[in-house]
Amino acid sequence: MQRPLRILHTEAAMGLGGQEIYIFRHMVAMRARGHDVSLLCQPGARLGALAQANGFIVHRLRMGGWVRLLRGIDRVAALVRSHRFDVVNTTSRRDALIAAAGARLARAPLVVRSRHLMSPVNSLLTYTGLPHRVLTVSRFVKQQLVARGIQEGHIGVVPPIAMPPQWHGVRGPDxxxxxxxxxxxxxxxxxxxxxxxxxxxxxxxxxxxxxxxxxxxxxxxxxxxxxxxxxxxxxxxxxxxxxxxxxxxxxxxxxxxxxxxxxxxxxxxxxxxxxxxxxxxxxxxxxxxxxxxxxxxxxxxxxxxxxxxxxxxxxxxxxxxxxxxxxxxxxxxxxxxxxxxxxxxxxxxxxxxxxxxFSPVGHCRATEACYYQWLEELGHV
Missing domain, CATH: 3.40.50.2000 (Glycogen Phosphorylase B;)
Structure with a gap:
């Protein structure tokens, strides 16, 4: 690993489905590797409560609607400047519009859009116009994005983390x-x-x-x-x-x-x-x-x-x-x-x-390889 990174993850969803669990496990694993990881989400989001309960700094911002979009961009820009994040990693369309725009306004070194879905991409704005690069969870989704017109070299693939089972009271060497x-x-x-x-x-x-x-x-x-x-x-x-x-x-x-x-x-x-x-x-x-x-x-x-x-x-x-x-x-x-x-x-x-x-360490190494390579490509060593 090169130098530790200051990373802000953003997510607009209120529930706690597979995408949000992916983000949480990723945050835990990256923190264990020595990175400074924070979260931006909406008030009342279950992911925010889970992250805060596990010791993460959680920033909250209401998302949705043009007024919140414009105000949110300014708030994210101020947040990125004050915390000097190396990476701002957005996830859903709503948070990507706000956080990626705000991060670019604040000249964040690397803005990433994650893609955890296989449904068709409608607008390329939150994949090519605002972020520098894209991360996804499978080669299948990567090929979907390439077919949609996103440059193949700008897309990284990092599979999800499979957590070792916790047996809750069962002990033994085997x-x-x-x-x-x-x-x-x-x-x-x-x-x-x-x-x-x-x-x-x-x-x-x-x-x-x-x-x-x-x-x-x-x-x-x-x-x-x-x-x-x-x-x-x-x-x-x-x-x-x-x-x-x-x-x-x-x-x-x-x-x-x-x-x-x-x-x-x-x-x-x-x-x-x-x-x-x-x-x-x-x-x-x-x-x-x-x-x-x-x-x-x-x-x-x-x-x-x-x-x-x-x-x-x-x-x-x-x-x-x-x-x-x-x-x-x-x-x-x-x-x-x-x-x-x-x-x-x-x-x-x-x-x-x-x-x-699929281990936490393997997942982090793959993520770090993408982040460091892209930072270097963008002139931020």
């Missing part, structure tokens, strides 16, 4: 045995029998995540195997109501468990037999890394950056989106073959412990 002990505890908490097989999904309940596709695909398997269960971890309407209604209509109330939001989602994942997510679009997908980290085999759709977050055929089975028969077949393979589940789960476990790209 991590694999700790996993097995946690698995037994979780399954007991969920009231599962020894022969039960659980397919689980962890994702915010939004229609593009494909929860209904997953329910329809697993329904015939549940009817054929009374010991098969589907556990859905996540919150969000109207999808929660749609899932509850559909499970009742299919006669699967006993086998479909809608657990809502759980702060211990990764611990619960250790109790699954299979992780499944039939997402329609995904820029990357940290949850696939977390499933691998707890030794759970994966069934997912081959979309966006998902193939970069798994090892297809090794720890994951991928199917084309919109193919319910293929999704049912992939689930059936793992549901009915315990030895295949064990082999693929162990393959993911071993991969997460041997590939440095």
């Amino acid at each position: 991590p694999w045995q700790c996993l097995q002990d946690t698995r037994a505890r979780v399954r007991a908490e969920l009231g599962l029998e020894a022969g039960d097989v659980v397919v689980g999904c962890v994702a915010v309940l939004r229609r593009p995540k494909g929860h209904m596709d997953l329910l329809r695909a697993i329904a015939p398997l549940c009817h054929a195997h009374p010991w098969l269960h589907l556990a859905v971890i996540g919150e969000g309407e109207p999808v929660m109501t749609e899932l509850r209604t559909a499970s009742q209509r299919l006669g699967l109330q006993r086998q479909v468990n809608l657990l809502g939001h759980r702060s211990d989602a990764q611990r619960l994942m250790a109790g699954l037999d299979v992780f499944a997510l039939a997402t329609h679009k995904e820029a990357a997908g940290t949850v696939f890394l977390e499933a691998a980290f707890v030794g759970v085999p994966i069934v997912a759709t081959r979309v966006g950056g998902v193939p970069e977050m798994v090892r297809e055929g090794d720890n994951a089975l991928l199917v084309e989106p919109g193919d319910p028969t293929a999704l049912t077949t992939a689930l059936q393979r793992l549901v009915e073959q315990p030895e295949l589940r064990r082999q693929m789960g162990r393959a993911g476990w071993d991969w997460m412990r041997s590939d440095d790209r």
Whole structure:
């Protein structure tokens, strides 16, 4: 690492989804590397509360509307000048308009726009007009941006961080045995029998995540195997109501468990037999890394950056989106073959412990490489 950097991250979102968790983990990891990291967000934002509770300096600014935009640009410019940030890293369109413009007005050495989504880019202003460079989470999204007209050399790729699981009270020298002990505890908490097989999904309940596709695909398997269960971890309407209604209509109330939001989602994942997510679009997908980290085999759709977050055929089975028969077949393979589940789960476990790209240190090194290279290119050594 070269000299420590003063970094300001900005985010306009009020909730705490995958993008915000990515930012928080990134901030924690970069601080551990010796960088001075701060956050600019809206008042009441859950990310701001989380960051402040973990000792970060949090600046708050209301965003949205032309009046706030113009006032916000001046406030950000003053903030950047007073704190002399080396890097201002924006995330969403609203904060990018305000913070990137303010940072450029204050002559910040490096202004970066992060891209965590795979939806089409409408305006290039917050990708080429205001920031100097762009960071994204997968090669897939990078190619999308290049196709949209952003210069390839101005885009860096930094995958998300996969955090090691916290076993909460389970101790021992053998991590694999700790996993097995946690698995037994979780399954007991969920009231599962020894022969039960659980397919689980962890994702915010939004229609593009494909929860209904997953329910329809697993329904015939549940009817054929009374010991098969589907556990859905996540919150969000109207999808929660749609899932509850559909499970009742299919006669699967006993086998479909809608657990809502759980702060211990990764611990619960250790109790699954299979992780499944039939997402329609995904820029990357940290949850696939977390499933691998707890030794759970994966069934997912081959979309966006998902193939970069798994090892297809090794720890994951991928199917084309919109193919319910293929999704049912992939689930059936793992549901009915315990030895295949064990082999693929162990393959993911071993991969997460041997590939440095998704570790906090590997993530920081990739980020630093982009920041330092771009600062040098822009004349700030």
